[in-house]
Amino acid sequence: MSNPTSWRVRLQILGACVAVTVVLLPLFLMDNDWPVAGRDYLEARGREDTGAINLVSAIYLGYRAFDTLGETIVLLVAVSGTIGIAARAGGAGLAMGYGASDNSARRSGAGAVRDQKMGDGEIFALPDEKRKTHALRTHLLEVVTGKLGPVVLVFGLYVMLYGHLSPGGGFQGGVVIASGIVFLALGSRADSRTGLNKASTLACIEAAAFLLLILVPLSGMFFVGPNGTRGFFANPIAELDVLPAGFIILLNAVIGLKVGAGIGFMCVAMLGKEEKA
Amino acid sequence: MTVILLLLILILAVYMLCSRDLLHGIIALSAISLLSALLFYLLHAPDVAITEAAVGAGVSTVVFVWAIRLTERKDCDV
Numbered sequence: 001m002s003n004p005t006s007w008r009v010r011l012q013i014l015g016a017c018v019a020v021t022v023v024l025l026p027l028f029l030m031d032n033d034w035p036v037a038g039r040d041y042l043e044a045r046g047r048e049d050t051g052a053i054n055l056v057s058a059i060y061l062g063y064r065a066f067d068t069l070g071e072t073i074v075l076l077v078a079v080s081g082t083i084g085i086a087a088r089a090g091g092a093g094l095a096m097g098y099g100a101s102d103n104s105a106r107r108s109g110a111g112a113v114r115d116q117k118m119g120d121g122e123i124f125a126l127p128d129e130k131r132k133t134h135a136l137r138t139h140l141l142e143v144v145t146g147k148l149g150p151v152v153l154v155f156g157l158y159v160m161l162y163g164h165l166s167p168g169g170g171f172q173g174g175v176v177i178a179s180g181i182v183f184l185a186l187g188s189r190a191d192s193r194t195g196l197n198k199a200s201t202l203a204c205i206e207a208a209a210f211l212l213l214i215l216v217p218l219s220g221m222f223f224v225g226p227n228g229t230r231g232f233f234a235n236p237i238a239e240l241d242v243l244p245a246g247f248i249i250l251l252n253a254v255i256g257l258k259v260g261a262g263i264g265f266m267c268v269a270m271l272g273k274e275e276k277a
Numbered sequence: 278m279t280v281i282l283l284l285l286i287l288i289l290a291v292y293m294l295c296s297r298d299l300l301h302g303i304i305a306l307s308a309i310s311l312l313s314a315l316l317f318y319l320l321h322a323p324d325v326a327i328t329e330a331a332v333g334a335g336v337s338t339v340v341f342v343w344a345i346r347l348t349e350r351k352d353c354d355v
Contacts, residue, residue: 167326168324176327263336270343
């Protein structure tokens with residue numbers, strides 16, 4: 001057992017055990033009760049304060065909406081960084097938009113009929129001449145993902161718009177929408193193309209949603225909310241009896257569109273790189 | 278039920294760390310995400326379950342598979 005590899009493995013296992021012990025031991029040794037003040041306050045006041053039945057939405061868009069703005073900015077920076085690194089690593093193709101470079105590459109290749117009218121929409125279906133070498137990319141994948149994509153998109157919209165009533169919200173719905181966009185991109189055939197795969201469309205949606213996310217909270221500075229509060233992210237329509245959770249619905253929709261377009265753009269751009277490699 | 282799910286997650290995690298085929302590791306990671314989503318749902322946290330299923334099993338798998346496509350599928354000793 002003088003093999004240095006085995007010693008390294010043992011050291012790693014020991015380190016992992018020590019780390020788990022350091023994290024978990026205080027929890028077992030602790031004899032304090034769990035803090036309940038915040039929980040009880042939320043249970044008593046959360047619904048009438050924000051109008052949201054789902055208390056998770058009530059917290060992150062009703063009480064802590066400014067933190068949510070910060071998380072959204074973190075996601076924006078992460079997506080931008082990923083696209084930037086991928087574009088730098090893979091040449092200028094991604095930076096120009098993955099559709100453009102792929103089109104030129106494919107037009108110069110063995111000519112297929114569909115290349116003639118291709119805009120900047122992208123088709124990820126495997127060309128017929130490559131079917132023999134890629135045994136795992138069967139037609140099954142394209143058929144299933146193509147049929148499932150719209151259903152997933154609708155489910156994502158539901159999760160996004162009903163986040164104040166049922167489990168879910170802007171982030172969750174947005175990620176589900178991104179999965180739907182990936183499904184549609186994987187299942188897109190030559191004769192059925194969707195504008196949701198275009199880099200320009202997704203980028204426009206994300207930018208517009210982020211602009212709205214900045215502009216909508218600003219409205220709270222001009223309308224006086226309940227208890228005379230006013231300011232950034234103050235709820236201007238809290239006193240309306242019609243739809244007290246309307247502000248949360250609006251923010252959920254904006255955040256969901258932004259997250260869905262951003263993550264969908266990242267994944268579709270990566271799929272485009274994968275096809276070229 | 279919770280204990281069974283946790284044991285399955287543990288087994289899959291060990292398999293994921295030990296597998297030399299990185300694609301198998303990614304599939305195991307995706308399965309871990311699905312099982313944790315089920316676990317969160319059983320523990321009455323459906324919001325977290327939706328997030329875990331969508332991010333862990335969906336988006337991160339795409340990202341990892343893309344990384345494998347651009348590098349190498351088999352692990353090798355340094």
